[in-house]
Every structure is written in structure tokens, then in C-alpha cells.
Amino acid sequence: MKTTFYCLLILAFQFGFATEKDSLADNPFSNLPQFSTALYEECDACGCSASGGSMGFASMLNTNFIGIRYFNQSYQSTDGLYSNSPWYNENFNTVQIWARIPVVKRVQISAQIPYHFHNRETNTGNQSINGVGDITVLGLYQIYQTHKDSTVFIHSLQAGAGVKIPVGKFDATNNGSVNPSYQVGTGSWDYLVATEYVIRRKQFGLNTLLNYVIKTENDKNYQFGNQFNYAGTFFYLFESASFSVVPQLGFAGEVYESNYQLGQKVRNTSGDIFMSKLGFEIGKEKWSLGANLMLPITQNLTGGNVEANYRWSFNLNYSL
Incomplete structure (x- = not known):
């Protein structure tokens, strides 16, 4: 029921902003950047399958590109057993090859x-893990775009679906830790639906997105909770x-459902977070360089035992 609700919410919200279709033949952004920000935040509350999320899935200055991106997520966690239980730092780092290619x-x-x-820090010392993560592939269809000579606003609406391929290693021994997302992969095939709507008036504009990630059980009988994301x-x-x-300048939000192990709900694994976003991208000829910073405004992750400090990223892209 929750899956159906979120899928309907995605479509209702985005189409609620849509105007009457003018033309699909003319692309209003053919000589301008495609202002696309985030399509995913599938990091399972932190970094176990992080591959973009509200940090962004597309370049702001390159409609079609291939590039490299680094992003960092800083958290702190506690077991919460006592009022004076210590907090430990956790850092999730990702280097990513990403691309957006016309078919x-x-x-x-x-x-x-x-x-x-x-x-991350633990009560027994520092720990580290590394490896190739899960690969994400998404297909997007341009439902409509208004004429580029529109006298008022230019609109664009895309929708699509995709899959996350379980390439990254999932370590079941981390399931019992405060933060079960301390992984390089989920070990599961996950499926995504997404919409993106852009409204623009001359140099000013607004990009909005909604997406929902449906997560399945892996071969270790562990299933991360489904995830709903939104941003503007x-x-x-x-x-x-x-x-x-x-x-x-904008905002992003993520809502996580509970994880399951052996078919049983895992306590204190659901949550939500709402963040502010600040960034820029600068381009010259076929190259562009971008950076983003995200700071939490409100959050409730894993029953309050995990807190996000910040997220930031930078990327270098080459236009195709």
C-alpha cells in the first residue's frame, strides 16, 4: 500500500504543475543547459549504496555528459544505551563515474x-571498508517541453524508471551495528521510479523532483526499507x-521505511531528514566544474541514534 501511495503521489505532484503540451519537436533548452539536479538519494540513510541522491544525478550545465564526481557524507552515531553514551564519527566517501547519454x-x-x-570510529578502534558499489541505470522519457520562444514560462517534464544492480559487497556482520548502512553495497536488486519538472523564466528557474526506491531482500535475508525522496x-x-x-539554492528531503531481517521489522531503522542545499556549477566550452553543500535542518534517523552533520560534493564533466 505504501508503495502504491508514493508512486501515485509522485505522478500527482509533478503533473499538477504541468501546463498544456505545446510541442515536443522544439527543445527550449537546445542551446541552454538542462537544469537537472537530483534524481536519487538511495543511500539507505547513510552511505551503503549512495550513488547520487539529493546531491544530484545530472549536471546543471551539460545535458549529455560523462564525468567523475566525489562526495562525502559525515555522520555521528551512538548506541543510545545510556544518557552519556559516547558518539562516534562516521565518514562515507564515494568516487563515481557518471554519465547521461541520449539513446x-x-x-x-x-x-x-x-x-x-x-x-568510522567504534569503541574497539577505527574501522574502514572499501570497494566497488552498486551500479545504477535509469531511463528517462521526456513527456513534454514547451516552445523555446514561450513568452512567459518554459516548462519541462521527464519521467522514468531504473534499476540498481547489486555489484557491491554486502557484509551481514554489520547488520547488528547502530548504523546497518555501513556497507559498500546492499546485495539486493532495487527498482526506481522518478519524475523531474523544471519551470523557467528567462535566467531564473525552479527544478523539482520526486522519486521512490523499491528495495528487495538480498541473499542474506536482509532488506533495506523503501525510500521516498523530494527536492526543489x-x-x-x-x-x-x-x-x-x-x-x-534549495532543499531536499528523504523518508526511509524500516529495514527487515528474516521477514521481521528491524527496530529503529526508519527515519527522515530535511536539508538545505547550496551549490554552483561553472562551465567553459565542453567542460564544467560543480560543487554542492547540504546541511540538515531537521532529522530523525534510526530513532535518533544516527545524526547527519553535512554532505558535500564536487564534479568534473565533459559534454558529449
């Missing part, structure tokens, strides 16, 4: 191949003869 008219394929290297980003395009700059 046929109106259809794009986005892909991410991550390599994770995480570390205001942007401004500054262009000169030699370069372009896009500052951006």
Missing part, C-alpha cells in the same frame, strides 16, 4: 558506477562570451 529522441539513459571507501532547487543562469555560471 533516441526524447529518451536518455543515466548511469552511475561508484567506488566507496568508508571509515532555485537557480540563476549567468552567461558570458567565454563561460557560464549557475548558482543554486
